[in-house]
Amino acid sequence: MATLFGSGIKRREDPRLITGQATYVDDVKLPGLAYAVFARSPYAHAKITRIDVSAARQAPGVIAVYTGADVKDRLVPVPCAWNVPNCDLKIPAHPLLAYDKVRYAGDAVAMVIAETRAQARDAVDLVDVDYEPLRATADPEQATQPGAARLHEEIPDNIGFTWVVSGGDAAAAFQHAEVAVSQRIVQQRLLPTAMEPRAAVAQYNRGSGQLTLWATSQNPHIHRFLCSVMLKLPEHRIRVIAPEVGGGFGSKIPAYPDEALVSFAAMELGIPVKWTEDRSENYKVTIHGRDHIEYVEMCGTRDGKITGIRTRVYAGLGAYASTAAPGIPTILHGLVYSGSYMIPNIHGTIYGVYTNGTPVDAYRGAGRPEAAYLIERLVDIFARKIGMDPIEVRRRNFIPKDKFPYTVATGLIYDSGNYEAALDKALGILDLKAFRAEQAKARKDGRYLGMGLVSYIEICGLGPSQVAGAVGFGGGLYDSAIVRVYPTGVVKVYIGASPHGQGEETTFAQIVASEFGYPVENVEIIHGDTDNTPQGWGTYGSRTTAVCGSAVKVAALRVKEKAKLLAAHLLEANEADLEWKDDAFRVKGSPDKAKGMAELALMANVAWNMPPGMEPGLEATAFFDPTNFVYPFGTHICTVEVDEQTGQVKILRYIAVDDCGPPINPMIVDGQIHGGVIQGIGEGLQEIAVYDEEAQLVTGTMMDYAVPKASQMPHIEVAHTITPSPVNPLGVKGCGEAGTIASAACLVNAVCDALAPLGITHIDKPLTPARVWAAIQKAKGATP
Amino acid sequence: MERPVTLNINGRSHTVQVEPRALLVHVLRDTLNLTGTHVGCDTSQCGACTVLVDGQAVKSCTTLAVQAEGTRITTIEGLARGDTLHPLQMAFWEKHGLQCGFCTPGMILTAVDFLAQNPDPTDDEIRHAIEGNLCRCTGYQNIVAAIKSAAATLRAGNAGAAA
């Protein structure tokens, strides 16, 4: 039993999921339910000169039609909640329904409510809008150029902010450097593609004035707050329920107009209203990720010491500033430019740029994969330039394991790490010598084999609330848990975080059951309903286990503390003479005199014989606010063969060594790594959201956007090192984003290594056959 | 406009009024409340809507309800025998073949059909067989492991039945 923490037990959420008994938002049915469908702009940028909804209003089954004019004075525009300080951040209004101008293809102009989904869909076709198309661009660099289309009147150059990160003296470092390398890097737009599209069901009780909103949310408490702002409805009148949620990857963090509008309709009409995105709509209006154009440089010495890194980044924001958007390419990106290395001089200028694309926000890793990618690419390019093995360059610059906590040039304090151990472990699994020999032989035969390696760090376990406040994040970043012990001893735990596939119903039960000496079946984890869970800040940023899991642990310990006092009282022993052994408090020296948690729970709940002054009941609440972020790390290695004739990249092996502290459930940790790695390989190999010159999303369906398929993806060899974090009582670090942060860079490094004989140092991801082939042709001097 | 259709689902016959344009997935989900079948796309790519029609894995978002008349349909709700999970359900649970679970019903039903045709598949064959089912969470690795393990269980069961 003592080993429950750390054991790969089966997940407790699975039985309902594998039998079709789970309830996702679109599964929610209510009597009299009506359906909402949105009329959306086909243009990426246009003036609205006229909207006529009279025909739509007359259509069969239609209950109501709302336009921007109907709601603009009654509802508050979608808030942006990350007010990054020390820059000139401009946040233009994001109306819930566009009324004067549309700024991206998909901007909603009207909402139709009808008795059935099909009727609402039919009526949307009758919404008649006259548009006067304007020039448009979805390219964040182009959008800053003179003469580019202007999205928001008040922002003439489309630059939403210029943010600078600086540590040491990068200008001097570059000026005196023995070697410097530079590269233009495009980190393409990605479509998060949670398999469950977003949905909302709103029900309003006019009698009680209570709104219930079922929403596909990673953070129901944040949604409650933001909906309260948009709807001008007091927060305690809103109950947000995130039932089963089918994946998020960041896309279910932000506030969107849709949920607020559906709530508004339910309040206006006094009937429940449901809206469910279809996939094409999801690709158009649910946030996108990445979208950077970067000019990056690294300098150092001939013997491999990195002395500086410098960047200029155009980070696309899309048409409006989504909830966390300003913080992603700044706080979560620029501050981690040191990676795993001691880089004394860092300078980055980040432009957040409005474009006529879908808003960009947090997508798995959020800012940190972009940072890891540019650092790890630069290390390889730098190593090539000085003729040193990139592995050796990494070793020479790693922060040594005895230097933690370590303050990097950007000011972050890394909690703990042992980067070389992860590197050595990964190299051991690979058998580097054997691979290099195989590669050399293949090269003689005219075949292109390559090996890519990435030693990443990430910043996770977001984070201390004080830091959240200091960096302009519009909320706290603690989390919470109530551990409630029933009279029969079984436990319910109500948590603030809101998992949606990460398995915390299992891992958190493991934490409590381990503490109480229980089988895991005795503990149930409740999440996702703001009416019965304490304030939490959501599941993202690999924070749930590190922060909310710690709250669970602290609450469980509080319960145990009280139980111990009660045990002492009942055993007529001194508290100091009691010890917790196996599954009970026992009197030292006479272990048969014992009280287990179940018995103590009964006695506490009936309160027949309490110590003087002790309150009845057995439960505790904890709000856990960490003292620092956690910094997981690891080394990934990928080997590939590139087909010179077709440009096809074949992954031969993928090795992931990650350190996320002690795993509570190794099976679940490995699952997170698998999923993350494949998402990053998708990014490296095939995923790209393409816009045409008119800022129309060309990859608007799953037919065109290359979500990885099983047959295209490799088997991943997973291993771990374990370096506990000192900043939380579990010692855990988080593993949800690790895979994605490492894998895209790893893949590109491998392909560039394979093509090194041709002199190729960089190809922008995704490495589709066409791109790789073109690079090969160019290197050979042919015109592709 | 609506017409009656009789559908045999999970061994029970249901007669429902449907529009001729109604998709099988919508009738399953909205009319019959069988919400274990999911919708993940609108271009027949994701496989979240997969059900068995006469034992064959079919994307119910690409099938009209009226086309399914006279067939035997199995959805995820009808796969277990009472409290006894189907070996594929069991294997997905044991091998951690799911995270958010949204793709899972379709994935399992695709695998049921596949293993009926290929009882002893290689990893590669499994990966190709589930190509029409997208999963964004698991990276597929444990799904492959689950299907492989269920194949072994099913083979052992069949061998037992034959003996």
Ligand code: FES
């Ligand atoms: S819903 Fe995606 S294939 Fe049917």
Ligand code: FES
């Ligand atoms: S488990 Fe989430 S999509 Fe497959």
